[in-house]
Amino acid sequence: MDQHRRRGRRTAAALAAMALTLTLAACDALPGLPGSGSDDGASSPTVTEPMDPAAVAAAESTPVDPSWLCRPGEADPPVDSTAGGTLTPQSVRADGNALEVSGPFHLEADHRYRGFAPVGVLVPADPENRGVPAPGFEGELGIEGAPAPPIVVRERVEVPGDGPTPSAVTARLTLGTCDDSPLPDGQFLLRLTGGGVDGPGRGEDDAGWSASGDVLVDVVDGGAEVVPGAVTAASGEVPVDLSPLQCGARLAPLGDGDELAVAVAEPTTRVTTLVPEDELGVSVTAEVTVTSPDLGTRALLQGVVLTNPATGTVVAGARNAPTVSLQWIDEDGVSRTGRAWTSRGACGTDALRAGTYQAHAFAVTVDGDGATRLVLSDPWAVQVVEERNEESGEGEVQEPS
Numbered sequence: 001m002d003q004h005r006r007r008g009r010r011t012a013a014a015l016a017a018m019a020l021t022l023t024l025a026a027c028d029a030l031p032g033l034p035g036s037g038s039d040d041g042a043s044s045p046t047v048t049e050p051m052d053p054a055a056v057a058a059a060e061s062t063p064v065d066p067s068w069l070c071r072p073g074e075a076d077p078p079v080d081s082t083a084g085g086t087l088t089p090q091s092v093r094a095d096g097n098a099l100e101v102s103g104p105f106h107l108e109a110d111h112r113y114r115g116f117a118p119v120g121v122l123v124p125a126d127p128e129n130r131g132v133p134a135p136g137f138e139g140e141l142g143i144e145g146a147p148a149p150p151i152v153v154r155e156r157v158e159v160p161g162d163g164p165t166p167s168a169v170t171a172r173l174t175l176g177t178c179d180d181s182p183l184p185d186g187q188f189l190l191r192l193t194g195g196g197v198d199g200p201g202r203g204e205d206d207a208g209w210s211a212s213g214d215v216l217v218d219v220v221d222g223g224a225e226v227v228p229g230a231v232t233a234a235s236g237e238v239p240v241d242l243s244p245l246q247c248g249a250r251l252a253p254l255g256d257g258d259e260l261a262v263a264v265a266e267p268t269t270r271v272t273t274l275v276p277e278d279e280l281g282v283s284v285t286a287e288v289t290v291t292s293p294d295l296g297t298r299a300l301l302q303g304v305v306l307t308n309p310a311t312g313t314v315v316a317g318a319r320n321a322p323t324v325s326l327q328w329i330d331e332d333g334v335s336r337t338g339r340a341w342t343s344r345g346a347c348g349t350d351a352l353r354a355g356t357y358q359a360h361a362f363a364v365t366v367d368g369d370g371a372t373r374l375v376l377s378d379p380w381a382v383q384v385v386e387e388r389n390e391e392s393g394e395g396e397v398q399e400p401s
Contacts, residue, residue: 050168073144084207291333
């Protein structure tokens with residue numbers, strides 16, 4: 001459970017900052033649950049202060065009946081329409097089987113706020129694209145023929161209200177399963193919707209709201225975890241700063257490494273300048289393994305980069321992508337063959353000149369605040385030799401200029 005505490009520390013700062021800026025909206029309590037009918041005609045929503053996340057976290061939860069998901073087709077989904085409003089998730093907090101999602105809340109014109117009662121559906125994430133549902137879970141759930149998700153919401157905090165719309169809201173949900181078994185480990189997406197909104201016109205059916213994107217959630221050792229530096233990621237990737245890995249940049253670590261460790265196996269130490277027939281090119285390779293004490297999903301890019309030892313600047317294996325994909329890290333870490341091409345794509349020329357270079361394996365990640373972290377392995381020397389020297393066995397090596 002140490003990784004839970006470490007992951008919790010990463011989210012504590014973000015939660016504290018959020019709590020300082022959000023205060024509880026003053027509103028009159030409705031009799032009954034949020035979303036009861038309104039006696040007045042709807043008008044343009046009036047916005048007031050945000051909810052207080054701390055107050056929501058301390059509030060009593062209400063049991064939720066998940067039978068519409070556990071026995072698809074036997075009960076109607078709790079929300080028919082979600083066209084009335086939008087929650088934009090900006091921060092997530094996880095504690096055991098409890099999740100809290102906070103962010104700005106917007107109602108469409110001619111809708112009226114009648115309270116906040118979130119509905120959450122969790123679906124497995126596609127392992128090849130962390131931001132989209134796994135095959136079989138892309139369609140509508142809760143209808144006949146749909147699969148029952150492995151995790152459902154068993155309790156929620158309901159916030160009554162009848163008046164101005166809170167500018168920001170917090171949805172607190174307690175997770176469980178259909179058969180009361182422990183939460184299964186894996187990658188999940190949380191889809192948030194809710195009711196409690198009066199639609200336009202007197203006597204119209206209640207409307208609802210939906211989140212602007214699916215929220216990333218992991219379960220590790222039976223407990224919910226947030227993804228460091230990412231709340232939603234429809235593409236399965238998150239922004240990253242790869243400037244230290246660009247051509248001509250001086251290679252140096254960024255930050256404290258965020259507890260990642262980089263190990264190298266079977267590194268290439270000698271390559272030639274001549275490309276063999278039927279080969280794409282010549283490259284320096286190594287098996288790069290990245291491990292972390294915090295298991296679960298995180299942004300991760302790993303590879304091999306070469307530098308000029310005289311200047312410390314990148315000469316091969318440069319990276320300049322603006323995003324990094326999200327990957328699952330288990331107890332064994334993530335192993336990939338890192339590659340730095342020396343015969344093509346090298347910085348400044350089509351190929352590296354003969355000489356001695358310095359190679360590093362690297363890992364790039366994003367921490368809980370969204371800041372890029374670059375971790376480097378211990379360096380090793382790589383010789384680039386002319387083919388004729390290698391054939392003669394004399395191998396005269398020149399220092400790179």
